[in-house]
Amino acid sequence: VGRIKTAPACSHVPELPEVETCRRALAPRLAGRTLTDAVTPWPRAAATPLVVTGRCIVRLDRRGKFLLLRLDRGWLVIHLRMTGRLVVVRELPPRTTAAFQLDGDEWFCLVDVRKFGRAWQVARASEVVGHLGPEPLSRHFTAARFSAMLAPRRARLKPLLLNQRFLAGLGNIYVDESLHAARIHPLRTANTLSTGEVRRLHRYIRTILRAAITEGGTTIQNFAGPDGKPGRFRSRLQVFRRSGEACGGCGTIIERSVVAQRGTHFCPHCQRL
Ligand SMILES: [Zn+2]
Structure with missing residues (x-):
């Protein structure tokens, strides 16, 4: 039995930093490889027919929470949703929902306990990711642009920032x-932010995403998988899943409430409504 090698597995509930961590780990394993077959043990994982035989992987990109594989013709687009993770292995692991065979007898697998992850093969990536809002780490996402995006919006900030059409890549964490x-309180109305608040929020979105990428993302639940490295950003979380603990800024007990069906963690002293 040959040694089973995998790329570092992705954390659960992947957001931009976790997908970017995945992209960086997988790129050296996948770029330049030729695809020889595709199988879908869970047929619904294929959002389009996957006809990849003979296609070469040119490079790996990311848009929001989507992983993009640039092929010599067209694109493979993958979204991990809730519990998907990506591995490069010699044999299909249990719970593989879609897998791409590579030259050299390896498989690039979407392994997904809850089976919500999807793969698309399209001529243009925009067919899948064209609806997304700006990329928060792009140099085009300036504080001035963020201000112009917020100005006409009367939504509460928490659901608005989760809306991928508004801004790509952010999730609950x-x-x-x-x-x-x-x-800033999660229930503030978007168009009531002062210029200073917009600049602060813009700066921290980018700072926190960059720091999380540096730390390999955040792992909330442990995931199974040989060589699966957990993301290290969890130890740096200030409020997420820390309700009942003291705020690092002021010592007030962090609260949790439900906003738009999502658990929302905040400090009632630092983040006034
Ligand atoms: Zn506080």
Whole structure:
């Protein structure tokens, strides 16, 4: 039996930093490889027919929470949703929902306990990711642009920042952390932020995403998988899943409430409504 090698597995509930961590780990394993087959043990994992035989992987990109594989013709787009993770292995692991065979007898697998992860093969990536809002780490996402995006919006900040059409890549963890760092309540109405608050929120969204990428993302639940390295950003979370603990800024007990069906963690002293 040959040694089973995997790329570092992705954490659960992947957001931008976790998908970027995945992209960086997988790129050296996948770029330049030729795809020889595709199988879908869970057929619904294929959002389009996957006809990849003979296609070469040119490079790996990311847009929001989507992983993009640039092929010599067209694109493979993958979204991990809740519990998907990506591994490069010699044999398909249990709970593989879709797998791409590589030259050299390895498989690039989507392993997914809850089976919500999806793969698309499209001529243009925009067919899948064209609806997304700006990329928060792009140099085009300036404080001035963020201000112009917020100005016409009467939504509460928490659901607005989770809306991928508004801004790509943020999920529950990084929205809660960014709002806490910026000292802004999650239920504030978007168009009521002062210029200073917009600049703070813009700065912390970017700072926190960059720090999380540096730490390999955040792992909330442990995941199984040989060589699966947990993300290290969890130890740096200030409010997410820390309700009942003291705020690092002021010592007030962190609260949790439910906003738009999502658990929302905040400091009632630092983040006034
Ligand atoms: Zn506080």
